[in-house]
Amino acid sequence: MSDMERNMKKIEEEETPRKHHKIGKALLVFLILLVVLGVVFVAAWRDGTGFDALRRYFNYGSTAESGVVAYRYDAENSNRFALIGDRLVVLSNTSLRLLAADGSEVWSTNVKMTNPALTQGGNYVAAYDVGGQSLYVLDENGQRLTIETENDEPLISAKLNQKGMLAVTAGQRSQKGIVSVYDADMQLIFQYHSSRRFVSDAYVTDNGKYLAAVTLGQENSVFVSNIVLYDLKKTDTFGNYDIEDGLGVDMGSLQGQVAMVTDTALVFASDNGTITGTYEYSEPFLREYDIAGEDYVALLLNRYKSGSVGRLITVAPDGSEIASLDVHQEVLDLSANGRYLAVLYTDQLVIYNRELQVYSTLHGVGRAQNVLARGDGSVLILTADSAELFLP
Secondary structure: OOHHHHHHHHHHHHHHHHHHHHHHHHHHHHHHHHHHHHHHHHHHHHOOHHHHHHHHHHHHOOOOOOOOEEEEOOOOOOOEEEEEOOEEEEEOOOEEEEEOOOOOEEEEEEOOOOOEEEEEEOOEEEEEEOOOOEEEEEEOOEEEEEEEOOOOOOEEEEEEOOOOOEEEEEOOOOOOEEEEEEOOOOOEEEEEEEOOOEEEEEEEOOOOOEEEEEEEEEEOOEEEEEEEEEEOOOOEEEEEEEEEOOOEEEEEEEOOEEEEEEOOEEEEEOOOOOEEEEEEOOOOEEEEEEOOEOOOEEEEEEOOOOOOOEEEEEEOOOOOEEEEEEEOOOEEEEEEEEOEEEEEEOOEEEEEOOOOOEEEEEEOOOOOOEEEEOOOOOEEEEOOOEEEEEOO
């Protein structure tokens, strides 16, 4: 063996341990990084936000940006908004429009409403005139059903459940009220006539079996809201329960429970008429609420009739308080959807989870007036004449 060959062999023998040392060090760094990413992954997926981030990535792509105007509409003080998937419903005194995600108009019609209102459930939105005679049901393609009541049957409320079943409450000259129930195919399947008490609201339970109707009256000089339960298959009453000293504001469902929002308390009941939970308000004035949380109801309670001193609260279906947060600034709007609660303040948008921990914040909301939370954690920010998407 020549001297050159011996030197080359010696160099190779010296370099081999160095290479092994570098590979070992790189492998250790990679393993540490993998552990750190695993911890972050588990933390994100534990509360479901990781899945939602993945949903947003596939829905909007990695190049999507917040603040892009997605919808434009006429500025009207009477505008009301709702979502069907990624399509926006805009209702005013004079028009009803369905807008696609690219801003184009899918469907529209002229209307004449004094008190326009929207309700959303399943894959439908119902638009109606409180005290009027016109009601429209829309799906993602446009008009699905139109109802025109008689002059002596003014519309009082309309509710869609999570399956898209519709309950329409109206006045009636010969009765104290009538509730008409439509199935998810928008076929009339049941009518409830009340002769003893006025009917103010109604909701079909999410299993599609029962109708809960709110009737109003007095017992022993005390104002009482009575919830009457009807079996839609047997078309007969099978239960009822009272909510004393409280004016019913709204109703819906949460985790299989009927949720009733009153001006003094939040009441939950099973579909057999058993009250399962009650949350009495800690502050005297109910300012805002939303029943659309995955497993909570969001409340904004104020200490005074006006002003910005209040408490933001989330309540579980058993009536227990999940979390509360002191609020010392004006709240313009709030919207719950799934595990997220979007709260629009005068200078910022904050997205909370059910424990009222901050998930994301957007400063400088400018002309924003309303918000619509979406199930994947994104939020639609609405101004007087346009709407833009915020991606956390």
